[in-house]
Amino acid sequence: MTSETADIELHCLGASREVGRSAFLLKTDKNLLLDYGLKIFDKSGQPQFPEPFSEKIDAMILSHAHLDHSGFIPHLYSGSGSGNNPSNPSHNLKWFSTPPTRDLCEILWPDSMKIMGDTLPYKTREYHLALKHWVPVAYERRISFGETQMTLSDAGHIAGAALVELEYHDKVVLYTGDFKNSPTRLHGGVAYDYDVNTLIMDSTYAKREHPDRKKLEQKLMDEIHETTDNGGTALLPAFSLGRSQELISIIRAHDRHIPIYLDGMGKDISLIYARYPGYISDVKKFRKDLSTVVSVRKNHQRMEATREPAVIVSSAGMMEGGPVLGYVVRLNPNSKIILTGYSVEGSNAWRLLNENALIINGNRLEAEFPVEYLDFSAHAGRSDLLNMIKSTNPEKIVLVHGDSTEEFERELKEDFGLDAVAPKLGDVIKL
Numbered sequence: 001m002t003s004e005t006a007d008i009e010l011h012c013l014g015a016s017r018e019v020g021r022s023a024f025l026l027k028t029d030k031n032l033l034l035d036y037g038l039k040i041f042d043k044s045g046q047p048q049f050p051e052p053f054s055e056k057i058d059a060m061i062l063s064h065a066h067l068d069h070s071g072f073i074p075h076l077y078s079g080s081g082s083g084n085n086p087s088n089p090s091h092n093l094k095w096f097s098t099p100p101t102r103d104l105c106e107i108l109w110p111d112s113m114k115i116m117g118d119t120l121p122y123k124t125r126e127y128h129l130a131l132k133h134w135v136p137v138a139y140e141r142r143i144s145f146g147e148t149q150m151t152l153s154d155a156g157h158i159a160g161a162a163l164v165e166l167e168y169h170d171k172v173v174l175y176t177g178d179f180k181n182s183p184t185r186l187h188g189g190v191a192y193d194y195d196v197n198t199l200i201m202d203s204t205y206a207k208r209e210h211p212d213r214k215k216l217e218q219k220l221m222d223e224i225h226e227t228t229d230n231g232g233t234a235l236l237p238a239f240s241l242g243r244s245q246e247l248i249s250i251i252r253a254h255d256r257h258i259p260i261y262l263d264g265m266g267k268d269i270s271l272i273y274a275r276y277p278g279y280i281s282d283v284k285k286f287r288k289d290l291s292t293v294v295s296v297r298k299n300h301q302r303m304e305a306t307r308e309p310a311v312i313v314s315s316a317g318m319m320e321g322g323p324v325l326g327y328v329v330r331l332n333p334n335s336k337i338i339l340t341g342y343s344v345e346g347s348n349a350w351r352l353l354n355e356n357a358l359i360i361n362g363n364r365l366e367a368e369f370p371v372e373y374l375d376f377s378a379h380a381g382r383s384d385l386l387n388m389i390k391s392t393n394p395e396k397i398v399l400v401h402g403d404s405t406e407e408f409e410r411e412l413k414e415d416f417g418l419d420a421v422a423p424k425l426g427d428v429i430k431l
Ligand SMILES: [Zn+2]
Pocket: 064, 066, 157, 178
């Protein structure tokens, strides 16, 4: 039966006035879960999961693989009755994403199980069950859940990341997940510019502009060349998903010959990036770039990497673990550490930037080499957010996934006359 009015409700189960554990329940004629992520640690060191719900879910839609959007999906298959969704221990629930997103989850979920241990309430069994219930959706393919139509399109954030458009009767809701509308080496940026009724928007950088990309790339190359010309190693601690691949593409666009070593989970993730045409700008070029990089698999390669002037791209991005720490203690004094990502207060990357020191195995180590920070964000900056609003012309804007969404709400209302809302955790909004 088709009803005249399209009532849509949005239940905010996470990423509301915070970054982390993105999870939203959108109720049309179906109950659709948009993202189901977690926060590995909050400020007090505790993990955070989405708010509980009691509805039976008809479909789960994942915007992209980052754990703050995907990390709690296996828990939907726990079926213990004690989980987040006691009325839905359904092992039949299907979840939908682009193919690279699924392959990336296959790598990221076991890593989170390793990091979080018993604080994560699911195990290998649920992980396998979840992977079995995946349904592939390519960009720009329309699929239906009852009377609700869904289309995924390129979000310009990481490989496979999607904006989720949901159309129900006369209403269009756009959930951005994480997005970037200006181009990077690997992504052309968001191309979506249709009018929508509601825009549910990633607002991570509501208060900050990112620097000009061209100048930033030049600065990175200058830093690298200055270091290697002096016989040093340019060590680039990097997130294994997205940033490692972007850095390889940038360096190779400017310098075909400088030796690059790639270490950590970024190696396997790069293979997924190279697997799928259509999810990064130029997959052939990326494959070629990757073929010139030494993928570090053995310990003797790690020794070699620091013996010659070279670039090392290695996880973990915040230097809280991973092979990057092994390199730090071996760097010669002409070397430099170049950070390119966000660092949480208290992490080693943060400590390096603020105290010129880091803690390895409980021992404090004063850094004897210079440390640089360059802002290569994969998120929209402030004016990008305003451009997204302009190009989608929404009647209502729901600001999520940000630490300053309340302030942004006020600003959009007062200075731009827009209907914006920064929901609290647990809020239900009628759209
Ligand atoms: Zn993300």
